[in-house]
Amino acid sequence: MNFSEDKHRTRTQRRYGANRLARMAQHWQSCRQIYPCPKCGRPFEWTYNLQYHLKFACGQSPRFNCPYCAFRTKHTSNVRAHIRRKHPGSEVYVVDVLAWQQRNATLA
Ligand SMILES: [Zn+2]
Ligand SMILES: [Zn+2]
Numbered sequence: 001m002n003f004s005e006d007k008h009r010t011r012t013q014r015r016y017g018a019n020r021l022a023r024m025a026q027h028w029q030s031c032r033q034i035y036p037c038p039k040c041g042r043p044f045e046w047t048y049n050l051q052y053h054l055k056f057a058c059g060q061s062p063r064f065n066c067p068y069c070a071f072r073t074k075h076t077s078n079v080r081a082h083i084r085r086k087h088p089g090s091e092v093y094v095v096d097v098l099a100w101q102q103r104n105a106t107l108a
Contacts, residue, residue: 065095072097 044050062072079094
């Protein structure tokens with residue numbers, strides 16, 4: 001006879017089930033949500049990625065330069081990876097071209 005088992009399950013479900021399931025559903029929904037860039041349509045899973053992309057990457061020329069060669073990219077992490085790969089033994093730092101240009105502009 002399954003009656004007592006069912007009763008038990010209902011009670012546990014009532015205790016943990018509803019809220020937790022709702023939270024899980026919310027979580028999965030937010031995970032599956034895609035935020036396309038309004039400018040270029042590139043899809044992002046997280047709003048902060050999209051915000052970063054809009055602020056630093058979308059429609060902008062690459063602003064981070066390798067200090068040892070002409071390599072330029074939109075992300076500082078790319079420069080660091082590039083230095084480790086192409087200039088082993090060199091100090092790893094990033095030249096921010098935009099900030100450099102702005103500094104020169106205020107000086108001039
Ligand atoms: Zn974009
Ligand atoms: Zn380089």
